[in-house]
Amino acid sequence: MVVLIPEEVRVMTRQLHRILVVPVVLVTVLASSVALSSGTRSASAQRTALTHTGRTVRQLKMEVVVKTTNSPYWQIVFAAAKKAAAQFGVQSLGYVGGPSEADINAEITLIEDAIAKHPDFLVIAPTSASALNPVISKAYKAGIKVIIIDSAATTQNYTSFLATDNRLGGCLAAQALARAIKRKTGAARGQVAYATFQSGAGSLGARDAGFVQCIRAFHGISVVAHKDAGGDPNPGGKPLSIAADTLTAFPKLVGYWGDNLQTLQGAEKAFQERHVNHSKVSLVGFDNTAQEVTALKSHQLDGTILQDPYQMGYGGVGYGILASAGLTVPRFVNTGVTVATPANVNGRVIQGLLDPVSKRQIGFK
Incomplete structure (x- = not known):
């Protein structure tokens, strides 16, 4: 039996104790002739699962459908899912996503297409908390195991859900921003603003x-603006303009938070174009590329919240195999969720999350 040992991660804040979770036992993999047996199941499992008596791991079929292919984040998910599929020998029917995270209809069409291929399981990252419920339910009721990753769907018709605790991530962002403000100005007080990439997305x-919720704990800090980027995938488009407008409207601003990569990068560009003094105004974001690693090291970025998309991709396939068995x-x-800062950016754990494709130790050689 092949066993994956969880990778333990040190406490990043006093409130956070986390373990990077991968399936403790993925599946017995001896050769392509190893059969999957349905075994004795509970009544609920019988209602929702197809039997695979006499089938082998290599006969299982799967597809991964994410919000968009135009994002480094989702490319990490794909890389991890492809690694898992190759290592366990399952058949991949595709790794697909819409043109943007705002294109809900495109993802619905992709899932419909995937259902028509009759896979054993689907790994899905929903663009909307509710709009995809009918098509997700359609797959589930057809006997397809549905593994949801990254963002929640409000339907109950799914098999497993792998995701960041996004509420905790937002709280950690608030704490990181408040700490940066205090470090620069001497006190956690003043005006802050934040931007959301797209209203209606569950995550x-x-x-x-x-x-x-957590910024309210800092009584000297007031939130003076909340802007919506409307799902614009171009950081130089609306994410930039809303950050620039906020900086203009509130010249005494001491902090800004972008709740995803595009809103963070839009703010980074706005700070650069407006020649914002980083010794006075703090910036925190969510997710990263190599650009954010450089910004952390040069103290142009005070923190960013790191998710684990690699684990979502690899684990999504792993749990799909287990459910299919x-x-x-x-x-x-x-x-899991972790805060990267200029102080810890060179640490082993942070480096593994910043560059998971080359530095994470998940899976097999």
């Missing part, structure tokens, strides 16, 4: 709620 809504899988898997 972003949770982040924003966590941010608002007839095993009961967790309803929810918290994949």
Whole structure:
């Protein structure tokens, strides 16, 4: 039996103790002739699972459908899912996503197309908390195991959900911003603003709620603006303009938070174009590329919240295999959330999350 040992991660804040969770036991993999048996199941499992008596791991079919292919984040998910599929020998029917995270209809069409291929399981990252419910339910009721990753869907018709605790992520962003403000100005007080990438996305809504809740603990800080980028995938488009407008409207601003990569990069560009004094105004974001790593090291960025998309991709396939074998899988898997700052950016754990494709130790050689 192949066993993956969880990678333990040090406490990043006093409130946070996390373990990077991968399936403890993925599946017995001996050769392509190893059969998957349905075994004895509970009544609920019988209602929702197809039997695979006599089938092998290499006969399983899967597809990964994410919000968009035009993002480094989702490319990490794909890389991890492809690694898992290759290592366990399952057949991939595709790794697809819409033209942008705002294109809900495109993702619905992609999932419909995937259902028509009759896969054993689907790994899906929903663009909307509710709009995809009918098509997700269609797949589930057809006997396809549905592994949701990254963002929640409000339907109950899914097998397992792997995601960041986004509310905690938003809270950690608020704390990081307050600490940066205090470090630069001597006190956690003043005007701050934040931007959301797209209203209605479940993960972003949770982040924003966590941010608002936890920033209130700092009584000297007031939130003076909340802007919506309307799902514009171009950081130099609306994410830039809303950040620039906020800086103009509030010249005494001491802090800004972008709740995803595009809103963060839009703010980075606005700070650069407006020649914002980084010794007086703090900037925190969510997610990263190599650009943010450089900004952290040069103290142009005070912090960014790191998710674990690599684990979502690899684990999504892993749990899909387990569910297809007839095993009961967790309803929810918290994949962890961590704050990267200029102080810890060179640490091993942070480096593994910043560059997971080359530096994470998940999976097999």
